[in-house]
Structure formats: C-alpha cells, structure tokens
Amino acid sequence: MGTPELGILNRREFARRAASLGIAVGLPVPGFASPSSKKKPLPPSAAPMPSIGGADSLRAHAEGVGLHFGFAVVPELLDMEGARTQSTNDPYTRAVIAQADILVAENAMKWSSLRPTSTTFDFTQADKLFDFAALCGQLVRGHNLCWHEQLPSWFAKTATRENAQALLTQHIQIVAGRYAGRVQSWDAVNEAVHIPDGRADGLRKSPWLDLIGPEYVEMAFATAALADPQAKLTYNDYDIELDTPEQTAKRGQVLMLVRRLHARGVPIGAVGIQSHLQATGPAPGAGLIGFVRELAGMGIEVYVTEMDVNTHLLPGASEAQDAAVAEVYRNYLALVLPEPNVKAVLTWGISDAHTWLNESSQPWAVRADGSRQRPLPLDEGYQPKAAFYAIRTAFDAARQPVAIGDITKSPSPDGKATADPFAPFAVPGSPSVEPKPR
Numbered sequence: 001m002g003t004p005e006l007g008i009l010n011r012r013e014f015a016r017r018a019a020s021l022g023i024a025v026g027l028p029v030p031g032f033a034s035p036s037s038k039k040k041p042l043p044p045s046a047a048p049m050p051s052i053g054g055a056d057s058l059r060a061h062a063e064g065v066g067l068h069f070g071f072a073v074v075p076e077l078l079d080m081e082g083a084r085t086q087s088t089n090d091p092y093t094r095a096v097i098a099q100a101d102i103l104v105a106e107n108a109m110k111w112s113s114l115r116p117t118s119t120t121f122d123f124t125q126a127d128k129l130f131d132f133a134a135l136c137g138q139l140v141r142g143h144n145l146c147w148h149e150q151l152p153s154w155f156a157k158t159a160t161r162e163n164a165q166a167l168l169t170q171h172i173q174i175v176a177g178r179y180a181g182r183v184q185s186w187d188a189v190n191e192a193v194h195i196p197d198g199r200a201d202g203l204r205k206s207p208w209l210d211l212i213g214p215e216y217v218e219m220a221f222a223t224a225a226l227a228d229p230q231a232k233l234t235y236n237d238y239d240i241e242l243d244t245p246e247q248t249a250k251r252g253q254v255l256m257l258v259r260r261l262h263a264r265g266v267p268i269g270a271v272g273i274q275s276h277l278q279a280t281g282p283a284p285g286a287g288l289i290g291f292v293r294e295l296a297g298m299g300i301e302v303y304v305t306e307m308d309v310n311t312h313l314l315p316g317a318s319e320a321q322d323a324a325v326a327e328v329y330r331n332y333l334a335l336v337l338p339e340p341n342v343k344a345v346l347t348w349g350i351s352d353a354h355t356w357l358n359e360s361s362q363p364w365a366v367r368a369d370g371s372r373q374r375p376l377p378l379d380e381g382y383q384p385k386a387a388f389y390a391i392r393t394a395f396d397a398a399r400q401p402v403a404i405g406d407i408t409k410s411p412s413p414d415g416k417a418t419a420d421p422f423a424p425f426a427v428p429g430s431p432s433v434e435p436k437p438r
C-alpha cells in the first residue's frame, strides 16, 4: 500500500485520491457505509449513509468556488503513518484528510507549546502538522506569533522592558523563518484590541504593550514580513462580528488599527474574524459587511478563522441544538461569503468530539442541562450534522449575490430590520475615509 510518490502529488490529485481512500482500502470513511456494514443487510427502512467524502466534502465544495475551508487540528491526534500509507482507520485523521484544504494548529504553534524554556524551542508537533499538510496537499495557517494568552510559565519571570523586544523579534524570526514559504497566512498579532482597558488607541494592556509599548504590533508584523515574505500577515480578533454597541466599538478600533498599519506601509495582508458565535444570537449584520468592505478598499483579505457555535444558553435536546447551530452557520456564511475579499473559512475543530467548548468548565461553555455542546460540522461519531450541510450549501452559493431581502431578515440588535444592510456606515470614532458603496 505504500505510495512513496504521494509527497509530490499536487493538491487536487491528492484530494482525488483521498476521496477514494475509504473505498480503495476498504476502510470506513465518515459518511460512507463501511465494507463490513455491506455484509450485514440493512433494515429496509434504513436510508443509505449520505456521502460526505471526495466531491461531496466541504473541501471540494469550497474549492469549487475558489474558497479555502479547513479547521483547527491537534497534531498529536493525527495518524501520520496511516495517512502516508493511505490505510488509516482513525476517524479524526480521515476527517482531516477528507474535509480540510487548510489546517491551523489549535494550540501547537502558540508560545506555550513552542517554548518549553526561554532558550529552547520544541517544534515536534508543529513540524508534524506541516508534514501532514504537505502529504495531504493542504495549506497551513500559522497561529500565532504574538498574543497575550498562552504564554509559557517562564515568560512572566523572564521578560523585562530591556529584553522583551528581543524576545518577541527573535521568536518571530525563528518560528516564521523555520516555516517560511510553507505558510498561507500567519496570525502575526492575535487579539490586541480590548476596549475595556480604556486606552484611546483601543489596545489591550497586554504584557507586550506593558513591556514594549504600542509599537509592538508593528514590530511583530515587520519582523514576520522579513522572516516569511510569502505569508499573508494577519491581524486576528474576536467579538467583532455583531452590531451590538460593544462589538461595534471594538470593530471600529480594529479597523483603526488596521488603517494605521496600512497607512504606515506595514505589510498587513488579511484580517481574521474569529467568529465564535452564539446559537442564541444576536445575528451579525450590516456592520460586519461594512467592515469587510472597508478592508477590501485597502486590498486586505478576510478570513473566518475560528468559527463555532456555542449553545450554552440554548435549552433543548441535541436536535434543537443541531438545528440552531446549522442556522447560525447558514446565515453567517450567506452574509459574508458574497464579499469577494472573504477567502477562507476555518472552523475551530471539525468534530464535537474535540472542541474547546467541551473542554472548558467556564460559565460561557457549560450547558445548564450538563449535556455536551455540538458546535461543529461533524458529531462525536464523525457523522455529518445539519451544520455540515448548511456549510456545504453556503459554499455552493458563496459567490452568488445575495438578495437584500434575505439579509434584512436577520434581526438587528434593536430588533428592527435594516433598510439596506449594504449601505455605507460610519464606524464610531474612525478616521473619515468614506466607505465605498458596493
């Protein structure tokens, strides 16, 4: 079964072969009936399992309209050898092969994972991710080079005003340099804006800001650009999706940050909108589209980087959760995908078996009835849920212009329908560059 030539297959050819994987080696692929199940006669009422592999995968449907689809992965869980020999029986690995065209490490490329000590690096899991992606013809997003969270425990004791700049730039040179030419986009800076900290520039009072000053943002981008000139350098943030007063204000500050960087010639190529959404709403709307178009006006791409749908406040059984989650995916993708600068959609995991929302005991993750959340396209048994089909259908319609009437159905924060959700809108406090009407 060895296929030594796999490493040099192009992406489409691999996708084609991956599509036939389950059938070729006689192993169960999510959504395919397994050969052993063929031996057992199905009860007359049982519907055939829907196909979700190959041409029916999220990956294929996204590629069909020029989009990238992928998700956060845990490299430790990947069966590398099985993937190499096209014989893996592991449902997680098979889902990653079949469904993703772009991978991002859930945790493996954060400082806490890469930096066991202040003077050493551990690239074991990150290297594995890149090797896997190369084998499977997948792109990789780098996440992330500079963030205030998941810093190693030595950081607080070691980092000072004197050495912080060197720590940051050397980290970026080494990490981005190691994978140079192999990264589609790098989250150069993650979550730098936090309005409650009360600064006029909206920046978060993070260790990086305290130790270096606000110029740390520009420093991270500039260093990354030198280390990997090919990667699109991305600013990534959360809670910028909705038209609530808080998220509108934060989105405005993110836009101003991007404008400042852009105006100063800092090579920012993309903005990541994390898109951790709530099943109970409110729904995103016109403000998000205005933001995406402002970015388009600067030639900046947009990626949905960490989408999932949190049901901690939604009562009801799994069927109710699944329907609500699918509805959020459907509406959100219908809203953003018609924008031509939206180039990629990544979910924060692929199966409910592995999601941060089921690993956290925080109040924002735990359901009142104690049941597990179901925020992702596949269920815990790697079978497709309504969300899977909602995403796939949204990809097919992605580049079709959306009728205004469809979008105005989304409730606005004040409950009133917006007359024209595409009308240019002013970002509170932002510099007076007129948004371009579509």
Ligand code: GLA
Binding pocket: 106, 143, 190, 238, 274, 306, 356
């Ligand atoms: C943020 C980060 C991600 C991840 C999620 C939770 O969105 O950007 O890396 O930590 O929180 O898993």
